Amino acid sequence: MFDVVVVGGGPSGATAAEELARSGHSVALLDRDGRIKPCGGAIPPRLVSDFRIPDSQIVARINTARMISPTQRRVDIPIENGYVGMVDREFFDEYLRARAADAGAARFTGTFLRIDRHGIETKVIYRDKASGEERALRTALIIGADGARSNVAKAEVPGGDRIPFVIAYHEIIEAPERTDTYDPARCDVIYDGAISPDFYGWVFPHGKSASVGMGTGLDGVDLKRATADLRRAAGLESCRTIRREGAPIPLRPMDRWDNGRDVVLAGDAAGVVAPSSGEGIYYAMIGGQVAATAASACLSTGRAGDLALARKLFMREHKQVFRVLGAMQNAYYRSDERRERFVSLCHDIDVQRLTFEAYMNKKLVRARPMAHLKIGLKNLAHLTRLVAVTRV
Structure with missing residues (x-):
C-alpha cells in the first residue's frame, strides 16, 4: 500500500516522487521507460540552483x-x-528518476492502464514491461504526470481530453x-x-x-x-x-488539475508549458513540486480539497508570466509579417535584457519601469504598423 503512485517518470513525475519520498511518504514511481521526449533541453540557472542539478x-x-x-x-x-x-533528456530524466529512488521511491516499469476503485480501495493498474502482465499498485492518491496526452487526465479530470x-x-x-x-x-x-x-x-x-x-x-x-x-x-x-x-x-494550463477525490495532475499533463517559448522542463519540475505539496497536505488533513493547492500555488507564482507569453504568441505568431516585426523588435536592448532576466529568474522584472514602458510603446507601434521594420 502506497501513499501516492506517481504515473510518469519525466522531470515532473520524478520531482514529485522525490519530494514526497523525502517527506517520509511511501511512493511508487511508474514509468514506461525507453521513451525520450523531443525537447530542446534548455534549462535556466534558477532550475539548476533550486533543484540542485550537478x-x-x-x-x-x-x-x-x-x-x-x-x-x-x-x-x-x-x-x-x-x-x-x-x-x-535521455540522461537527465533517468538521473532524476534515480535520485527519486535514492530518496526512497519504489520504481516500477510499465504502461498505465486505468484506475480501479472498489469501496475504499484504490488501485493503479498497469502492464508490466518485463512480463507483459497486468499488475496493481494499491494507493491512497495518484499524481498524473504522464504527458500532454495524459491518460490519467482524460479519465479523471474535467477537460483532460481537450488540452490544446x-x-x-x-x-x-x-x-x-x-x-x-x-x-x-x-x-x-x-x-x-x-x-x-x-x-x-x-x-x-x-x-x-x-x-x-x-x-x-x-x-x-x-x-x-x-x-x-x-x-x-x-x-x-x-x-x-x-x-x-x-x-x-x-499550449496552456488546464483550468482544473484535480478530480476532487484522489488524483492531481502535474507537468505536461496539467498543461504547464510556457506559451510562445514552449519551455517546459522548469515548469514541469515546479508542477511536480506543487503536486507533491498538495498530495502531502491531503494525506495529512484527509481533505480531498487540498489537492487543488497544486494549481493555486503554481498560478500564484507564474500566472502573469504565462499571460504575457500567451499574449505575445497570439500577437506575433499569426503571420510572417508579424514574425518579421517580432524579430525586428528584438533589436531593442531593453527587450533583450528584460527577456533574459525574466528567463533566468522566472519572473517578470520590475526593477526598470521606464524600460517596461518603452517596450510597451514599441510593441504597440509594431502591432499597429506605425513603425517600419528595422533593416539590418
Missing part, C-alpha cells in the same frame, strides 16, 4: 540566442550575467565544430512560416550533439520535410542523425 548534467552552456526572421534577418542576443543550460497542443518534432544529430552557420554556444530560434506556420524552429547545441526541430499545431504540415529544410539552411544536412522523436506540447 554540473555533470549540463552538456552545454549557451551565451547567445540568435533570432532568425522569415527574410533571414538575424538578431544575436547576448545572455548577460548568466547562461542557458542544456541537458540531454502543438506537435514537436526534432532530430538529434552529431554536432559539427563551429561553422559560419553553427555555433556550439548559441541557440538559434527560427521564426519563419516556411518552417513552422504557427510556432518556430530551433537549433539547440547539446555539446557533442544538437537538437534540430520545429513545432506546429496545424494539420497537413510535413514536420520531417520542414526539419530537413531547417538542417539544410543551418548547414547541418550532412551531419549523422542519432535519433528522431516527436510528441505533443500543451
Whole structure:
C-alpha cells in the first residue's frame, strides 16, 4: 500500500516522487521507460540552483540566442550575467528518476492502464514491461504526470481530453565544430512560416550533439520535410542523425488539475508549458513540486480539497508570466509579417535584457519601469504598423 503512485517518470513525475519520498511518504514511481521526449533541453540557472542539478548534467552552456526572421534577418542576443543550460533528456530524466529512488521511491516499469476503485480501495493498474502482465499498485492518491496526452487526465479530470497542443518534432544529430552557420554556444530560434506556420524552429547545441526541430499545431504540415529544410539552411544536412522523436506540447494550463477525490495532475499533463517559448522542463519540475505539496497536505488533513493547492500555488507564482507569453504568441505568431516585426523588435536592448532576466529568474522584472514602458510603446507601434521594420 502506497501513499501516492506517481504515473510518469519525466522531470515532473520524478520531482514529485522525490519530494514526497523525502517527506517520509511511501511512493511508487511508474514509468514506461525507453521513451525520450523531443525537447530542446534548455534549462535556466534558477532550475539548476533550486533543484540542485550537478554540473555533470549540463552538456552545454549557451551565451547567445540568435533570432532568425522569415527574410533571414538575424538578431544575436547576448545572455548577460548568466547562461542557458542544456541537458540531454535521455540522461537527465533517468538521473532524476534515480535520485527519486535514492530518496526512497519504489520504481516500477510499465504502461498505465486505468484506475480501479472498489469501496475504499484504490488501485493503479498497469502492464508490466518485463512480463507483459497486468499488475496493481494499491494507493491512497495518484499524481498524473504522464504527458500532454495524459491518460490519467482524460479519465479523471474535467477537460483532460481537450488540452490544446502543438506537435514537436526534432532530430538529434552529431554536432559539427563551429561553422559560419553553427555555433556550439548559441541557440538559434527560427521564426519563419516556411518552417513552422504557427510556432518556430530551433537549433539547440547539446555539446557533442544538437537538437534540430520545429513545432506546429496545424494539420497537413510535413514536420520531417520542414526539419530537413531547417538542417539544410543551418548547414547541418550532412551531419549523422542519432535519433528522431516527436510528441505533443500543451499550449496552456488546464483550468482544473484535480478530480476532487484522489488524483492531481502535474507537468505536461496539467498543461504547464510556457506559451510562445514552449519551455517546459522548469515548469514541469515546479508542477511536480506543487503536486507533491498538495498530495502531502491531503494525506495529512484527509481533505480531498487540498489537492487543488497544486494549481493555486503554481498560478500564484507564474500566472502573469504565462499571460504575457500567451499574449505575445497570439500577437506575433499569426503571420510572417508579424514574425518579421517580432524579430525586428528584438533589436531593442531593453527587450533583450528584460527577456533574459525574466528567463533566468522566472519572473517578470520590475526593477526598470521606464524600460517596461518603452517596450510597451514599441510593441504597440509594431502591432499597429506605425513603425517600419528595422533593416539590418
